[in-house]
Amino acid sequence: MIASPEMASVTERSDGDVVQWLTNDTRDERFLDSIFTELCVRLRRADVPVKRASLHLLIYHPQWLGARIMWADGMHEAEFARFDYDVRERSEYINSPASEILGGGAEVRENLERDPSLGRRHAVYDEMRAQGLTDYVAWPLYHTLGKRHMVTFATERPGGFGDAHIAALLKFLPVLALVSEIRMKNRLARTLLETYVGPHAGELILAGATRRGSGTTVRAAIMICDLRDFTQISDNWPRDDVIVLLNDYFDAISEPIAQHGGEILKFMGDGLLAIFPLSEPSACTNLLRAVAEARQAMVALNQKNSETGRAPLNYGIGVHVGDVMYGNIGSRTRLDFTVIGPAVNMASRLEALTKQLGKTVLLSRAFADFVESDFDLERVGEYPVRGFSDPIELFAYRG
DSSP, X not given: OOOOHHHHHHHHHXXXXXXXXXXXSOTTOOOHHHHHHHHHHHHHHTTOOOOEEEEEEEOOOSSEEEEEEEEETTOSSOEEEEEEGGGGGSHHXXXXXXXXHHTTOSOEEEETTSOGGGSOOOHHHHHHHHTTOOEEEEEXXXXXXXXXXXXXXXXXXXXXXXXXXXXXXXXXXXXXXXXHHHHHHHHHHHHHHHHHHOHHHHHHHHTTOOSTTOEEEEEEEEEEEEETTHHHXXXXXXXXXXXXXXXXXXXXXXXXXXXXXXXXXXXXXXXXXXXXXXXXXXXXXXXXXXXXXXXXXXXXXXXHHHTTTOOOOOEEEEEEEEEEEEEEEEOSSXXXXXXXXXXXXXXXXXXXXXXXXXXXXXXXHHHHHHHTTTSOEEEEEEEOOTTOSSOEEEEEEOO
């Protein structure tokens, strides 16, 4: 349908206001879904009859390939959904406008008022017809360096979008691309830091803690976990099986740590280093709860592995408490945000002693003092610890 000159003139003035808002007035809005919701509301106020809209983004998260922001008239907040990496193999994606646009298409347009047999057979079209929508359009949203995403709009207006409406929508797409790319890259930076250094360290780095040698002293419970006989496993198992094994093992140990407020600072081959800052009063209790849940998860994992003929995985955990230096250490051009100090060394030595003493979890007396009244601990005795002058009183925890 071709718009009248009067409608085109009104739409041109109004959509100019939308572009102005999108360009200049969204600087302080952090979340893209909020911007997209407000954009759709403003488009309707500008007489662009958008009834439903969506933004499809490739986000390259460790778990998620993409995300969809969906808005419909009357919604105060957009609906946010994530999609895993297998989505491209599913029929709902293969037979969708997204596969056309992300595969290289310049536009997908569908007249939803006509006989369905005359158009493309996308399932989403049947859903939109059932909602009374009359017209649908999807376009690529281009980010820098060839990155392609997708934006869609649908209307319930009889006759569908007019030419002036389509022109108005196309007019703000380059600005939406810039605004969305800024938010996505901010989110990607945060995601990458959370993925590789942990959420707390990531926040510090984003806040500017990037200078070599910068750091602070933190009192924390320190936990070091190591997988037993990993050298033998890696020498004898196929590479892909070793990777799957390590990922399953780290899932079993790591998820309880995160759920109980701990922060994993690094994975070291088949081991990990985590801290529970004592700024949280229940940090030591939380650490032992995480250890107990990790033990249960490892029992379940070993049961699953036994069903495929694999030997059970054994591990050792050393736990201590003390002051650590928490900050940036490394070369001029490559830094590691980590913790160092005698307390970390002690936790490492205790982990090594677990194998010698035949205990899965060893705790120092300093740590046990925080939790002994609440947990059933086994006193193991006093043992010399390499690098420390006096013997250390040790406790075992069964979970």
